[in-house]
Amino acid sequence: MSITAEQATWFAQTFDQLVGNVGVAIRGKERVIRLAVTCLLSEGHLLLEDNPGTGKTVLAKSLAATVDGTHTRIQFTPDLLPSDLIGVTVYDQKEQTFEFHQGPVFATIVLADEINRASPKTQSALLEVMEESRVSVDGETHAVGRPFMVIATQNPIEQAGTYRLPEAQLDRFLMKSSVGYPDLDVTVELLAQAANRDRAADVAPVIAANAVSQMAAFANQVHVEEAILAYVGHLAEESRRHTHVKLGISVRGCLAYVRAAKTWALSQGRSYVIPDDIADLAVPIMSHRLLLNAEAQFSGVSPESVIDDLFAAVAAPADRVH
Template sequence: MIRNEEVQWFATTFGRVADNIEIGVRGKSHVVRLTLTCLFAGGHLLLEDNPGTGKTQLAKALANSIRGTHSRIQFTPDLLPTDITGVMVYDQRDQRFSFRKGPIFATIVLADEINRASPKTQSALLEVMEEGRVTADGVGHTVGSPFMVIATQNPIEQAGTYRLPEAQLDRFLMKTSIGYPAYDITVALLADAENRDRSAAVEPVIAAEAVDQMTAMVTGVHVDAAILSYVARLSEESRRHPNVSLGLSVRGGLAFIRCAKVWAVSQGRGYVVPEDINDLAHPVLAHRILLSDEAQFTGVQIASVIDELMNDVAAPAYRAG
C-alpha cells in the first residue's frame, strides 16, 4: 500500500514536471498530464493530429524534463526495420562485427507519421515497444528504462499510408490528440516567432531514475473490487454494443487500471475512484474499439459510442478514504 507521504510527493513531482513541459507546449495541460500518465504507467502514446500542433515539442520537452535522451524517427515508405533498431557492422580494425544502435535507443522516441512506413517496419517498432529490447544476431540489447514511444498519425493525406492493424493499436496505452492552441496562446506564440524550439528552454526537473521510482510507487495504489467490476462491465458491454465489432480486450482492461492508478495518485489520492475511469475513458478506449462496417458506413463516431457506454454502465457509488 502506498504511504500518504509518498502520494503527496508523487502528486507534487507530477505537477512540477507537467508545469515544466508546458514551457515547451503551452496551453495543453490536459494532454501533458495524459502523456505523463502514460510514462509513469510504463506505456506508449499514440497521437493522431494535424501537422504543426507541437508533437515534437512535447516529446523533446518531456525528455528534457526527466533528464533523458530524445530521438525522432521520420517514418517513410522506404524506411527499413534496421533504420529503427540498428544494424550489425564489420569493424576492420578489430576484424569482427559489432552492433550499432539505432534511434530507438533513447528515453523518449518520437515515431513521426508511423502509418507511412511498411507493415514490416511498423512491426519492428511495435516489437521493441512490447519487449523493451532489440535482438541482433541472437544477442539481446535492452533499450533501457525509462523508455517511451510517442507515435503520431496524420489524419489527413491518407494516400500512401499503411493503417495500423487493430491488434497492433492495442500496444499503445493511450491515444489522444494535442489540437490547435486557444486564440490567446496562438497570439503569444506568434509574438515569439523567432523562438523556433521552445523545448530547448526546458530544464530537468527530475532524473530519469526517478521515473522508475515513481512507476514502482504506482503499484501500491488501491483499486477497490467495485472499480474492478466497473471496468469489467464496461469491457463486456463494449463487446455487446450493436455498433461495435471488436470491443475492449482484457489487455485493454489492464491498461485502464494501470492508467487509473497513475491518474489517481497524480491528484493526491492513494486510491482509484469512478471519476478516474470516466476521465480516462476516451484516451484508453478510442483505439481499442472497432466499429462495425454498417456503423462506419452510417457515420457513427467512436467517441459517441464511448459516451454511450459510460452512460449505460452505472458507476459504483464508491469512495475510499
C-alpha cells in the same frame, strides 16, 4: 505494500511540476500534457493523431528534457527499413568481431513521426521494443533502458500512401490523443515569440531519468478495489456486445486501463482509484481500441459516442472502501 500519505503528496507535487515544466514549451495544453506524463509514468506509449504543426515534436522533446532523458525523432517513410529503427550488427575487421550499432529507438522518448507512412514490416519492428523494451538482432537481445516511451503520430487528413495500423499494434499504445490547435490568446503569445525557433530548448530538467522508475513503482502500489476492477471488466464486456462495435476492449486494454488509472489517481494525491478516474481516461484509453462495424462507420458513429453509451449502460460503483 501501500502508498503513504507523504509519498502520495510527493508524487502529486512532482507530477504537477513535470506538467508545468512541459507547459513552458506547449502552451495552453495542460490536458494532453497530463495524459503524456501519465503514459510515461505508467510505462506506456502514446499515439497522437493530429494535423501537422500542432507541436507534437515539441511535446516529445520537452518531455524528454523534463526528465533529463534523451530524445530521437524518426520520420517514417515507405522506404524505411526495420534496421533503420532498431540498429544493425557490423563486422569490425580490425577486432574480427561483430559489433552492434544502436538504432534511434535507443532513447528515453522516441518520436515516431507519421508512423502510418511506413510499411507494415517496419511498423511491426516497433512491436517488440514497445512491449518488451528490448530489440532482437542476430539472435541477441538488447535492452533500450528505462524509462522508455514511444510517441507516435499519424496525420488524419492525408491517407494516400499510408498503411493503416493493425488493431494488434494499436492495442500496444496505452493512450491515443491529439494536441490540437491553440486558442487565439496562446496563438498571439506564440507569434510574439516567433524568434524562438526551439521552445523545447527552454525546458530544464525537473527530475533525473531514474526517478521516473521510482514514480512508476509508486503508481503500481496504488490500491484498486475489486468493485473498480469489475467496473472496468463490465465496460469491456459491454463494448464487445455493443451493436456498433466489431471489436471491443481486450484484456490487454483492461490491464492498460487499470495501470493508467493508478497513475492518474496518484497524480491527484490519492492512493486509491475512484470511478471518476475511469471516466476521466475513457476516451484516450478506449477510443483507439474500439473497431466500429461498417454500418456504424457509414452512419457516422464515433467511438466517443459509443463510449458514452457504455458508461450509460454500466453503473459505476457507489461505495468505496480504502
